Amino acid sequence: MRHHNITVNAGRAFPLAAAFYSLLVFFAAANTFGAAAPNAVPAEFQGTWVPGNATCESPVRMQIAAEVLTLVNGKDRAALGGIEMAGPGYFQPDYRGIMAVLITEFNGQQPATATFNVGEKKGTAQVEFSPVMPGNATAQSKAYNARISKLNLARRFPLNKVPLKKCAGGAAPAK
Numbered sequence: 001m002r003h004h005n006i007t008v009n010a011g012r013a014f015p016l017a018a019a020f021y022s023l024l025v026f027f028a029a030a031n032t033f034g035a036a037a038p039n040a041v042p043a044e045f046q047g048t049w050v051p052g053n054a055t056c057e058s059p060v061r062m063q064i065a066a067e068v069l070t071l072v073n074g075k076d077r078a079a080l081g082g083i084e085m086a087g088p089g090y091f092q093p094d095y096r097g098i099m100a101v102l103i104t105e106f107n108g109q110q111p112a113t114a115t116f117n118v119g120e121k122k123g124t125a126q127v128e129f130s131p132v133m134p135g136n137a138t139a140q141s142k143a144y145n146a147r148i149s150k151l152n153l154a155r156r157f158p159l160n161k162v163p164l165k166k167c168a169g170g171a172a173p174a175k
Contacts (some may be wrong), residue, residue, distance in 0.1 A: 039084050040066040041102060045116050049125050049164040056167035060158055062114065062127055069104050069114060071127075071157040078151060080104035080112055098122060109147040118163065125164040129153040 041064055050058040063070040070079045084106035088095065102114040114127045131154075132145050154160045 039106075041083060041085060042100070045100065045102070045114075045125070048167040050167060051159070052124070052163040052165045062125070062159060062164060064102070064114070069102065069112060069127075071112070071153065071159065073157045076156055078153065078156065082106050082108060109144050111148055111151050111153060123166055125166065126161060127159050127164070129157075129160045 046064045046066060048056065049062040049064065050056055051060065054060070059072070059074045061072045063072060067083050068079050068081045069083065070077055082105040084103045086101035086103055090101050091097075091099070097120050098117045099120065100116045102116070103110055104112045104114075109130065111130050112127055113130075114125055116125045118124045118126045130144075130148050132148050133141055135141065
């Protein structure tokens with residue numbers, strides 16, 4: 001068996017390794033920045049949603065952008081971020097339908113949840129506001145109730161559990 005002696009010149013090996021590492025980091029970053037945000041709302045759900053029996057000029061609406069859900073009632077607005085699109089585990093294990101769920105302030109109190117393609121009907125939506133929970137037994141429930149009470153979404157925006165339709169055209173609000 002013949003062995004080859006390989007001599008590595010330290011002056012050449014380290015700059016070559018650094019260059020390789022730099023290219024690796026560059027391509028990883030380019031791939032990351034070129035992709036949509038992992039929790040971004042899919043384009044098909046972005047836009048303006050109004051009550052099903054209203055016109056698209058309705059002053060009461062839900063506007064969805066990639067990373068924020070904005071509730072509107074005339075001049076009153078509430079923008080809710082921290083968007084998380086629920087995965088398949090949100091529904092029963094054998095669910096194979098077209099409904100999708102958007103949860104606001106996912107790492108917080110989750111004041112509103114929007115469901116798209118409600119009842120397996122494409123182009124429909126419904127938003128549900130979290131209620132104040134009775135009792136204040138724990139620090140978590142006190143914080144939850146304080147946030148939900150402060151937002152007062154059900155009183156400010158008459159959209160809770162109302163069937164919504166998507167309006168054609170019109171851009172979603174900017175972040």
